[in-house]
Amino acid sequence: MDPTTSMIDSTFWITTGSILLLLVLSGFFSGSETALTAASRGKLRTQADKGSRGAQKALDITEDNERLIGSVLLGNNLVNILSASLATALFTRLxxxxxxALATLVMTLLVLVFAEVLPKTYAIIHAEKAAATVAPIIGVIVTLFSPIVAAVRFLVRGVLSLFGVKIDADSHMLAVREEIAGALHLGHSEGIVEKEDRDRILGALDLSDRAIEEIMLHRSNIEMIDANADPQTILQQCLQSPHTRLPVFRDEPENIIGVVHAKDLFRSMYAQVGGAEGDTNRLMAFDISKVSNPPYFVPxxxxLDDQMREFLRIRSHFALVVDEYGSLQGLITLEDILEEIVGEITDEFDPAAEMQVKKTDDGQFLVDGAMTIRDLNRATDWSLPDDEANTVAGLVIHEAQMIPTVGQVFAFHGFRFEVVTREGNRVTGLRIRPL
Structure with missing residues (x-):
């Protein structure tokens, strides 16, 4: 009898069949891992809401990714090692x-093509469909392997702690925000997402990370009413002002005694003089403090997110900003916060101010020094840092470590900054271009 023929017996076929079955299981584990990690939880949630049990199961088991990955990798390594051992025994016999060496070469090719590349390629293309299909089976496997995975997890965390690596329970939430931001930037670069849409969504996501001081109107630019001024002066100031609410101070600007609304002021003055046919001389006895609302101070x-919620809660949208010593720093309105999401909001009563950034014919940008770095980045798609300063002028002063004079030029963060205008110690105009 031929020796080769004698080797191809029932044991040969059983071993070969076992290797093929293990390769199928390896492909199943590899594809399942890719599908469950690559599937969009948003799409799975939509399918689950429509009644898909597989999608709901996929959502459930991906809540604990560490446990899921541990179970799938455990199953995948078991079948891969077992198939390699059987193949080595079979080829050694033959x-x-x-x-x-031959078994190593053959199994490497088979595992690479049929247990890794092929199933993972399909899983990436049809991630949500594959995840919903394999989720019930993987759920059973996760349950079966949970004691072993728990022991491995304990060991892994112990090893990581030796190197100072800590597992953050909130990392998933942070990863979701980063994933949304990354998807928006990628979509914009590929022309799928409009710049305005990207800026609105990113602006809403950033509200909880930004403080009032970054966008408030500085105290030097606040228009106030002097409570000691005569009523005619107060009336004229309110009529000429583009604002409907004005802070009221007495003796010194730091001493804010209230905030007056133009409607309340006009209504009270109208009643003071006795209506349309009344005596205007009676206006001299008018006291603005009686129609002023109590000032609302915020640190x-x-x-911005907390302040927006507070504005909505108290049904107001005007607040005075103070520092830790109680000194007035500026003011903020609900409109200011909304502008961080939707962009600049203007109406027919806003002053016809010039744009804060203009592009010249030679490719440079004329920028108002008081413009915030965030607004400049949104307008130009730049990425100037705003960690150390809120305004463009503040960034230049911080980097130069001095108050620059007109004509001085600086280069940092990949841009050239030239001081164009200055008023007192304030840098009011800059010319900027990328290097």
Whole structure:
């Protein structure tokens, strides 16, 4: 009898069949891992809401990614190692000592093509569909392997702690925000997402990370009413002002005694003089403090998200900002916060101010020094840092470590900054271009 024929017996076929079955299981584990990690939880949630049990199961088991990955990798390594061992035994039986190298070569090709590349390629293309299909089976496997995975997880965390690596329970939430931001930037670069849409969504996501002091109107630019001024002066100031609410101070600007609304002021003055046919001389006895609303003060470190919620809660949208010593720093309105999401909001009563950034014919940008770095980045798609300063002028002063004079030029963060205008110690105009 031929020796080769004698080797191809029932044991040969059983071993070969076992190797093929293990390769199928390896492909299943590899594809399942890719599908469950690559599937969009948003799409799975939509499918689950429509009644898909597989999608709901996929959502459930991906809540604990560490446990899921541990179980899938455990199953995948078991079948891969077992299939390699069987192949080595089979090829050694057929070809002797040279069968070890041959088994390594053959199994590497089979595992690479049929247990890795092929299933993972399909899983990436049809991530949500594959995840919903394999989720029930993987759920059972996760349950079966949970004691072993728990022991491995404990060991892994112990090893990581030796190197100072800590597992953050909130990292998933942070990863979701980063994933949304990354998807928006990628979509914009590929022309799928409009710049305005990207800026609105990113602006809403950033509200909880930004403080009032970053966008407030500085105290030097606040228009106030002097309570000691005569009523005619107060009336004229309110009529000429583009604002409907104005802070009222007495003796010194730091001493804010209230905030007056133009409607309340006009209504009270109208009643003071006795109506349309009344005596205007009676206006001299008018006291603005009686129609002023109590001032609402907020700390400058409050986040924009918290302040927006507070505005909605108290049904107001005007607040005066103070520092830790109680000194007035500026003011903020609900409109200011909304502008961080939707962009600049103007109406027919806003002053016809010039744009804060203009592009010249030679490719440079004329920028108002008081413009915030965030607004400049949104307008130009730049990425100037705003960690150390809120305004463009503040960034230049911080980097130069001095108050620059007109004509001085600086280069940092990949841009050229030239001081164009200055008023007192304030840098009011800059010419900027990328280097």
């Amino acid at each position: 070809f002797g000592e040279s069968g070890i 400058e470190t409050t986040t």
